[in-house]
Amino acid sequence: MTPLESRDKAVAAAKAAMAKKAKETLILELKGLTVIADYFVICSGESTTQVNAIAEYVVSEFLKERMRPLSIEGKGHAHWVLIDYGDVIVHVFEEETRAYYELEKLWLDAPRLAAPEEQGR
Numbered sequence: 817m818t819p820l821e822s823r824d825k826a827v828a829a830a831k832a833a834m835a836k837k838a839k840e841t842l843i844l845e846l847k848g849l850t851v852i853a854d855y856f857v858i859c860s861g862e863s864t865t866q867v868n869a870i871a872e873y874v875v876s877e878f879l880k881e882r883m884r885p886l887s888i889e890g891k892g893h894a895h896w897v898l899i900d901y902g903d904v905i906v907h908v909f910e911e912e913t914r915a916y917y918e919l920e921k922l923w924l925d926a927p928r929l930a931a932p933e934e935q936g937r
Contacts, residue, residue, distance in 0.1 A: 820881065822847075822903040823929070826855035829899075829906045831932040832877040833859045836870045839911070842920060843929040854903045855929075858920055860911045864894035871897040871908045 820828065826843050834841050838859035847854050861867035868891065875885060883901065890897040895913040899906040907919060 820883070822854040825878075825883070825901060825904045826857050826929065827932055828877065828881075829857045829874050829901075829904060830859070832874045833857065833870050833906070833908065834932060836861075836873045837866070838870050838908070840914075841931045843931065844920065844923050844926040845929060846923065846926055849923070849926055853900075853905045855905075856919075856923070856926075857904065857906045858909070858914070859907070860909045860914045862911060864910055867894040867897055867908050867910050871899060871906075874899060874906055874908070 830841050830843055838861060841857070841859040844856040844858065845854070846852065846856060859870065861870050871888070871891065875888070878885070878901070886900045886902055888897065888899050895910045896917070897908040899908070
């Protein structure tokens with residue numbers, strides 16, 4: 817089994833999130849902008865229940881490929897769940913929390929990749 821490239825991981829995470837009806841799914845390419853990660857996947861859920869469902873589904877889909885997260889933060893309150901895969905970090909926000917932190921505005925200079933549904937998948 818060949819490990820996925822960072823870009824493919826980011827797209828796979830976005831697809832998994834959207835399978836659980838995540839809203840406003842966005843992939844930011846951070847290569848050359850920070851050492852934190854190569855990609856951020858940012859999405860929203862309408863409730864803490866949906867945020868947890870999205871996060872759990874992303875993790876379960878990656879486990880099928882034998883990829884375990886380095887860490888998962890925020891599952892207890894589920895307003896902002898961060899799933900760290902090293903090169904890809906998935907941020908699953910409750911809508912109000914996403915609007916408050918505006919994480920994507922911190923990375924305005926980061927190229928945005930088309931979400932999987934926009935790629936015709």
